Amino acid sequence: MPRAVVLNTASKANTTGGTFADTLSANSGDSLTIPNLQSGKGRILRMWGIDSDSVAEVAMTAGRVESVHDPQFGIRFNLQVAGLGGAGLVAGLPMLEPPNYIDVFTGDALTFTCTSTAADDIVVSWLTEYQDLPGVQAGFATWQSVINNRFTEIGVRCAPVASATPGAYGTSRAANADDTRWTGGRWYAILGFTVQIPVTTVSFKGPMWGNFRFGASAGGPFLYTDNYFLQLSQWFNEPLIPVFNGYDAGSVLLEVADGEASTSPKVDILAVECLNNPMVG
Known part of the structure; x- marks a missing residue:
């Protein structure tokens, strides 16, 4: 589905x-x-x-x-x-x-x-x-599938900035705009991220996820976001770890929205680099 x-x-x-x-x-x-x-x-x-x-x-x-x-x-x-x-x-x-x-x-x-x-x-x-949104087949994996295909782990900087209007998303920024170490042909499973400054919402978007946003909060109570998507997958026992190919890093767009204006959290994306595609479904 x-x-x-x-x-x-x-x-x-x-x-x-x-x-x-x-x-x-x-x-x-x-x-x-x-x-x-x-x-x-x-x-x-x-x-x-x-x-x-x-x-x-x-x-x-x-x-x-x-x-x-x-x-x-x-x-x-x-x-x-x-x-x-x-x-x-x-x-x-x-x-x-x-x-x-x-x-x-x-x-x-x-x-x-x-x-x-x-x-x-x-x-x-x-x-x-x-589970069954017509016209969309988003790329997500389970933790076991990521482990089975694991090669190494990487943390990559991306620095989107929130809008000058509180609550609104700022300008999108590509995942390879500030750090270009993604490898074409390798698959990346995003486990989570870390930030320097708390921010209400961190959004990821790209064609590999149907061009819909997905994401998480990096507010004060959520500052254990390094395994955010891994934990979400384990809680619901479903493939909820987002996956993309390194060739597509320029199409992975990050945005942030915050209750304050122009917040710059400086996101470090934490991902497992996989030798093969770990996606399920």
Whole structure:
């Protein structure tokens, strides 16, 4: 079945403030609508967010009671600000963590409403798995398949910068723009990454993944991201480690979005170099 793992982000800079007075909008290139699926069903694997200025509460609603309990407040999440250094420093907080997940259904649309203080900046990102998204066959592997094909390990610098508008993605940067050591003909399984500065969301995108984003948070509680995709694969017992060929490194694009403007986290991509293609499915 055509399979995809898709990252979406919704945000709002300079909120009005008040009790559930603001609604987040999808970032450019992202969507709040669940696409048409052959099975009619997908699932959100992970979700994180931040209010970069003060405490906030986010309510996620949808049209199906099998997804969220009701259309009034659905699932409510608090975003605290006091821990891990305070406002403007945390970058991302967990909202939904494995092994828990949220079912989503064809044609439904997610809505995120927020309680905040006026002039806050709020960002929410989530990772959704679709087992049968028509027209897409994304390249992911299991950890066992990566081990079976392992040759060596590499860490490669890529330095995307967040937008000057809080919450929005900055300019995309190719995985070989700052470090060209990817080898053509070898296969690379991305286990995770590390950063110098916490950032809300790190996005990867390329034709080998259906030109959909996938990614992770590098907020304060998530700074063990060196094995992020490996752990996600093990939690759900599915091929969730992204794979690409070294010849295609220039087509692997990184973007970052943050609750603060123009954040430059300086991403080091951690990958296993494989002698053969470790992809499953």
